[in-house]
Amino acid sequence: MDRFYSMQIFVRVAELNSFTKAAESLGLPKASVSTYVQQLESQVGTRLFHRTTRNVQLTNDGLAFYERCKDLLMDVEETEGMFRDEGLGVKGRIRVDMPVALSRNVVIPRLPEFLKENPQVELEISSTDRRVDLIQEGFDCVVRVGNLADSGLIARPIGEMKVINCASPQYLKKYGTPKKLEDLSGHLLVHYTLTLGGRPFGFEYFEDGKYKTMKMKGTITVNSTEAYQSACLSGLGIIQAPEVGLRDLIKKQKLQEILPKIISEPMPVSIVYPNRRNLPRRVKVFMDWLDDVIKDYINH
Structure with a gap:
């Protein structure tokens, strides 16, 4: 005491x-x-x-x-005060990390409604594609897209995002539109890796009951989702990315879906938080709100 x-x-x-x-x-x-x-x-x-x-x-x-x-x-x-104040709003600071695109396009535009209901909450939002160390860097929770490593943390699944293949109209005009997997030998892939210098995964497809990757040529490798999408828009190659994030660009004819029958593995979305027996109420309230907002986005 x-x-x-x-x-x-x-x-x-x-x-x-x-x-x-x-x-x-x-x-x-x-x-x-x-x-x-x-x-x-x-x-x-x-x-x-x-x-x-x-x-x-x-x-x-x-x-x-x-x-x-x-x-x-x-x-x-x-x-x-958890029983005494159950009907009242929460207060305090919440530190959260999430991918850049999810923060910019989904969460931050909806934050005014959360803060209106919880005006005594202070939010610290980190937006990065880097896998932060939740414990060492002091985050209350993080949103992660993709398969999770067994880290001893608690994962709360939110849903999955369908992944599609896309290219820009100018790229397809130059290289042609591939109709089947074999056609990709004459095409370029925008390579994505979390760490530059790491080995890119290649083009992913489903065959014989499992997901496989095929090596493809490419003139650019990036380490952020923003640069990945920008490279595709600039005609630098094909990308494989969540359909929900490309929907507006396809509608505006800035990108075009290709090879619709060749699918890659859906990307799971999860909220990850420390293994704490007594999770602060403010964090639980925020995670519940975050769950609803992201589900609404990926199921839209």
């Missing part, structure tokens, strides 16, 4: 940038506030503040510790 109380005092000092003001706001002697912070620094094994006669400032370690303390204190407050 002393450590919990020390964390509360530390957060107050950090927010007011003053031991004196923190002591006044808490109704404690300044010496007591200083003692609690010193004990906390001894417990965590690092200096949390730079102290001068005129100024109190968080160290780099102190800043990181302050962010975690705020989350922990909010979790305790939320847990203590």
